[in-house]
Each structure stands twice: as structure tokens, then as C-alpha cells.
Amino acid sequence: MKNKNIKQIKVWDLPIRIFHWALLVLILAALLSGFFAPEWWLNYHIWIGYVIIGLVIFRLIWGFFGSSYSRFVSFIFSPKILLEHIKGINSNQPIYFLGHNPLGALMVFALLFVISAIIISGLINLGGIENQGPFAFLIDYATGFIAGKWHIFLAYLLIIMIFLHILGVIFESKISRISLVRAMINGKKPNLANLDNKIAIGLIKPQILPTISIMAIFAIIFIGGYFLLSRQAPSGFILMEVNEDFQSECADCHELYSPSLLPASSWEKMMNELDNHFGEDASLDIETTKNIAAYLRKYSAENWDSEASNNFMIVDNKAPYKISETPFWKERHKNIDENLFKTKPVKGKGNCSACHADAELGYFHDKNIKFRNKPVK
Amino acid sequence: MRNIIIILIFLLLFPLTASISAPRDDYLGQLEKMAKQFDDSFSGFSVERGKELYFRKSTTGKAETPSCTTCHSDSPLKAGQTRAGKPIDPMAVSKTPSRFTDIEKIEKWFRRNCKSVLGRECTPIEKGDFITFLMSQ
Numbered sequence: 001m002k003n004k005n006i007k008q009i010k011v012w013d014l015p016i017r018i019f020h021w022a023l024l025v026l027i028l029a030a031l032l033s034g035f036f037a038p039e040w041w042l043n044y045h046i047w048i049g050y051v052i053i054g055l056v057i058f059r060l061i062w063g064f065f066g067s068s069y070s071r072f073v074s075f076i077f078s079p080k081i082l083l084e085h086i087k088g089i090n091s092n093q094p095i096y097f098l099g100h101n102p103l104g105a106l107m108v109f110a111l112l113f114v115i116s117a118i119i120i121s122g123l124i125n126l127g128g129i130e131n132q133g134p135f136a137f138l139i140d141y142a143t144g145f146i147a148g149k150w151h152i153f154l155a156y157l158l159i160i161m162i163f164l165h166i167l168g169v170i171f172e173s174k175i176s177r178i179s180l181v182r183a184m185i186n187g188k189k190p191n192l193a194n195l196d197n198k199i200a201i202g203l204i205k206p207q208i209l210p211t212i213s214i215m216a217i218f219a220i221i222f223i224g225g226y227f228l229l230s231r232q233a234p235s236g237f238i239l240m241e242v243n244e245d246f247q248s249e250c251a252d253c254h255e256l257y258s259p260s261l262l263p264a265s266s267w268e269k270m271m272n273e274l275d276n277h278f279g280e281d282a283s284l285d286i287e288t289t290k291n292i293a294a295y296l297r298k299y300s301a302e303n304w305d306s307e308a309s310n311n312f313m314i315v316d317n318k319a320p321y322k323i324s325e326t327p328f329w330k331e332r333h334k335n336i337d338e339n340l341f342k343t344k345p346v347k348g349k350g351n352c353s354a355c356h357a358d359a360e361l362g363y364f365h366d367k368n369i370k371f372r373n374k375p376v377k
Numbered sequence: 378m379r380n381i382i383i384i385l386i387f388l389l390l391f392p393l394t395a396s397i398s399a400p401r402d403d404y405l406g407q408l409e410k411m412a413k414q415f416d417d418s419f420s421g422f423s424v425e426r427g428k429e430l431y432f433r434k435s436t437t438g439k440a441e442t443p444s445c446t447t448c449h450s451d452s453p454l455k456a457g458q459t460r461a462g463k464p465i466d467p468m469a470v471s472k473t474p475s476r477f478t479d480i481e482k483i484e485k486w487f488r489r490n491c492k493s494v495l496g497r498e499c500t501p502i503e504k505g506d507f508i509t510f511l512m513s514q
Contacts, residue, residue: 254461279441280460281492284485347462 011098012187013067013206019059020184026052027115027158034155042366046133049122053222056116061214065207069099077102094175096192101172107165114158121151127234129307130365134225137232141310236305243295245288253282255353258362259296260304261323263313267296270321278322308364324349401470401477405508411501419502427510430503431468437496445494453514469514477508 012020026048033045063072077085082102088094095101100108127135128144139147169180176192183189233239240259250256259267271293275283284292301309311328319325324333333349341349352359357368405422412419431445431453441460442448449468450457457465466473477483483504491499499507 252463253459254463275492276439278460279439279493281439281489283489283492350461 006190006192008188009098009191010187011069011189012184013070014187015058015062015206016066016070017184017187019055019062023052023055023059023115026055027162031155031159039366040369042130046122046126049119052115053119054219056112056119057218057222058211058215059112061211061218062206065211065214067206068204070206071204075100075102075105075108077105082106089175092175094172096176098189098191104165104168104172107161107168111158111161111165114154114161118151118154118158121147121154125151131234131237131306131363132230132365132367134229136234137229138235140235141305141307238299238303240299243292246292246295249284249288249292253280254348254350256360257323257352258360259299260301260306260309260362261312262296262301262321263315264297264300264302266315266321267300268293271296304362306362306364308362323352400480401508401512404477404480404483405505408501408505408508412505415501422502422505422509424506424510424513426502427506427508430499430507431510435495438492438494439496442490442493445490447494448490453511468511470512471514476511483508 030045030048030052033041033048037045062070065071068074085095085097085102097104123133123135124139124147125144126133127137128139128141129148130136130144173180178189178192246259247256262270270277271289274289275281283289301313312323312326314327316322316325316327323329340346346354352364355370356364357370358365409422412422431449432451434444436443448457448459448465450465452467453469454467454472456467459465466476468476470476487499487504491497491503
């Protein structure tokens with residue numbers, strides 16, 4: 001900086017700086033875990049999301065009770081000032097703002113908005129597809145599916161916005177010869193303002209007590225709401241009553257498969273061909289066959305709303321009742337080494353519970369995948 | 378005194394052991410009657426023939442299951458495994474005392490497994506031989 005005599009002003013208070021860098025780290029962690037981590041890391045991704053919710057709520061409250069430059073009023077600009085700012089940049093005589101400049105401020109609001117939208121779409125996706133989280137009781141698979149598309153689209157948008165934000169910071173640092181990055185670390189900027197927003201000079205003290213109280217209220221509402229809601233039965237999971245015939249006759253040769261894993265038409269075909277069941281005679285007396293067939297029909301994939309049931313509805317016509325031949329099954333397990341299915345303790349593709357702790361319930365939640373790259377004991 | 382206690386314990390246990398094996402004996406009795414109707418020259422079940430059936434390699438059944446040993450392992454004293462990988466208790470009665478004690482279950486599995494391996498149902502003689510062999514193990 002050329003002029004050392006110019007007074008340094010504390011622009012960014014400590015909470016806003018912590019917020020900024022914590023958000024950066026968490027968003028990076030969320031993006032990495034979302035795009036690259038294996039499915040069974042989903043829980044980490046979700047917990048990162050919950051912490052981001054806390055940060056965003058803090059930021060919104062701090063926008064009303066923080067110190068001068070943290071407050072939203074200090075960076076809500078009229079279109080006129082925005083235009084002047086752009087003109088200034090164009091004519092190489094940029095106006096210097098102590099706090100956020102008008103374009104930067106727009107980006108701040110846009111970032112907060114997009115991050116919130118990502119979190120909401122993520123929670124809807126989680127509730128609909130994975131049947132977990134606070135909205136599991138409310139959201140069906142189809143809605144969760146659309147929310148998932150938005151979640152990913154918005155994540156890409158966020159990446160682009162982060163790049164623009166960084167470009168803006170580099171550009172502004174260059175033309176003003178003040179490192180904005182350093183300012184966000186030590187909080188100080190030189191007081192060169194030739195035009196500043198209305199409250200910039202009159203320094204406002206942050207109001208800690210209201211901030212903490214409101215944060216506490218939000219925490220109670222959110223944490224209480226989370227526990228209350230996430231304990232509700234997920235939508236689309238009817239409680240299957242126990243069918244003794246099914247439980248004893250269909251678990252002699254392999255584990256019990258949830259009726260929700262195949263469509264009714266597939267079950268019907270299977271029950272009609274029990275005397276040639278995958279190269280074995282698995283026939284039963286007529287009474288028992290009928291009883292089991294009715295049970296399977298009642299809780300078939302059409303009558304259930306999990307990620308697995310929605311996707312196993314599409315079967316391979318050459319093997320209409322082999323779950324491990326459905327397109328979705330093959331797609332989801334294509335990265336698994338064939339040899340793993342042959343060796344202990346897996347011993348076969350149909351041995352779902354060797355890798356999925358909740359297989360018998362038909363849930364197949366990502367978090368319950370016991371399998372890492374090697375089989376775990 | 379000691380002898381009396383031992384005798385008492387035996388007396389108490391006797392109905393228990395008897396009640397476990399009773400259905401098996403009933404079933405063998407039924408099979409024997411059927412076997413006589415099936416074959417006039419029948420003169421009792423044979424451990425040897427049962428053993429032969431247990432280890433027989435068959436080509437008349439389903440390709441996936443050429444023999445009883447496919448699932449019941451190559452020794453009646455050892456645990457077997459279904460094709461899907463689920464363990465099966467040893468077939469020998471000495472290893473698994475509850476073997477052949479539930480008539481519905483025996484009938485169901487004879488029907489299925491004989492059809493899978495031999496391509497037909499087993500005869501009463503084959504069934505009796507099979508059980509007799511496994512009781513001797």
C-alpha cells in the first residue's frame with residue numbers, strides 16, 4: 001500500500017470474518033463430499049449442511065445486529081449508486097467503498113440466497129429419496145427426485161458464483177491496491193472513502209445480546225423441530241405386518257427379500273414358477289403359495305415409496321424377478337469388483353445384507369452400507 | 378443314593394429323547410409301509426443304498442444341482458451351503474438331532490430336492506434309505 005499514514009479502519013468485525021472463512025471451508029467440504037465422496041459418506045455431507053444452516057441463520061441475524069459494515073442496511077444500494085459504481089469501473093475511476101461495494105453486495109445476497117436454496121432442495125431430496133431427515137414424513141419420492149435435480153443444478157451455479165466472487169475480489173484488490181483478502185483476515189481497511197454509504201462513518205456497535213437470544217430461539221426451534229419431525233414415520237413406508245409363511249418359506253435358501261424390491265407382476269410370475277426357481281425346485285403347497293403371493297402383492301414396489309422400490313420397478317425382461325439383474329441394481333453396483341461377490345462374507349449378489357445393514361427392512365439407506373472397498377467383517 | 382439319582386435323571390430325560398425321535402420313527406414306519414406296497418421284494422432300508430443316493434451324481438435333474446452334496450456338502454457330518462450361500466446344518470442326526478423330526482418339512486424338501494437333483498420325486502424306499510443312512514452317521 002502506497003500511503004502508510006492513512007488511518008486503518010476496522011471494517012469487518014470478528015464474527016463476520018469467522019463466518020466468512022468458516023462458510024468457505026464448509027461449502028468446499030460440502031461440494032467435495034457431494035460430488036466426489038462415495039454414497040456412504042452421505043451423512044457427513046448432510047451434517048456439513050446442517051452446520052451451514054446455522055451459519056446462514058447467524059449471518060441473517062448479524063445483518064441486523066452486527067457492527068456497521070455487517071448490517072444489510074450498509075450494503076443495500078440504490079440503482080443509481082450501482083450504476084455510478086459500474087460507470088466508475090468502466091472509466092477507470094472506480095469509487096472506493098469501505099464495506100461491500102454495490103456489485104459485491106449483490107453477490108453477497110445472491111450467495112446467501114443460492115446457499116439457502118441448495119439447503120432446502122437438499123433437505124427435500126433427502127426426505128423424498130432417502131426417506132431421512134426432517135422432511136421424510138412429508139415428501140414422496142417423485143418430489144424428492146426433482147428437488148435433487150435442483151440441488152445439483154444450484155450447486156453448479158454456486159461454483160460459478162464463487163468463481164465470479166473471487167474474480168471480483170481480485171479485480172477490486174487490483175484497482176484499489178488494497179488486498180480485500182487481507183482485509184477479510186485482519187478486518188482492517190484504509191479509510192480512503194471518497195463516497196461511502198450513509199452509515200459508514202457513524203460506527204455502530206454490534207448488539208451481542210439480541211443476536212445470541214435470537215440465535216438461541218432459532219436453535220431451539222430448529223433442533224427441536226428436527227428431532228420431532230425426523231422421528232415421524234417416513235412417507236410411503238407402510239408397516240408390513242409379519243407373514244409367517246413368507247418369513248419361514250422364503251428364507252430357507254437365502255435371506256428374506258423385502259416385497260418392496262420388485263413390482264407385483266414380477267412377484268406373480270415368480271410365485272407361478274416356484275418349481276423352477278433359479279434352477280431349483282422351491283415349490284410349496286397351493287395354500288401357502290397363495291398366501292405368500294397375496295402378501296408380496298400387497299407390499300410390492302408399487303405400494304411402497306423408497307429409492308429402491310421406485311427404481312427396481314423397472315426390471316430386466318429376460319430375468320423379470322431377479323433384483324440383481326435390474327438396470328438400476330447393475331448401475332449402482334457397477335464399481336464393485338466381481339470377485340467380491342464371489343468371496344466370503346458376501347458370497348453372491350443376492351446376499352444384500354452382507355453389504356446393506358438394513359436390507360431386510362427394504363430401506364437400503366446410504367448410511368447403512370456396511371461395505372467399504374473391501375468387505376467389512 | 379448316587380445310582381438312584383442317575384436313574385432318576387435317566388427316567389426324566391427318557392421321555393424327552395423319545396419325544397424328539399418319535400416323529401422320525403413314525404415317519405420311517407409310514408415309509409416302510411409305503412415301501413412294501415411299492416416293491417414286494419422290499420426287506421428293510423439300507424444304509425449302503427442311502428449313502429449311494431447321498432453321493433450320487435445325477436444328470437437327470439437341473440444342471441445347477443447335480444447331487445445332494447451340491448448343498449449338503451461332501452460329508453453328512455459337515456455343514457452345507459445353499460447356492461445362495463446360506464449355511465445348512467449337517468444332515469447327520471448325530472450332529473443335528475432335530476433332523477427328520479418335522480414330517481411336513483421332510484416331505485417338502487424331499488419333493489423339492491429330489492426334483493432338483495434327480496428330476497423326479499424320490500421313492501419311499503429312497504427316502505427311507507436316505508434317512509437310515511443319516512441316522513447311522
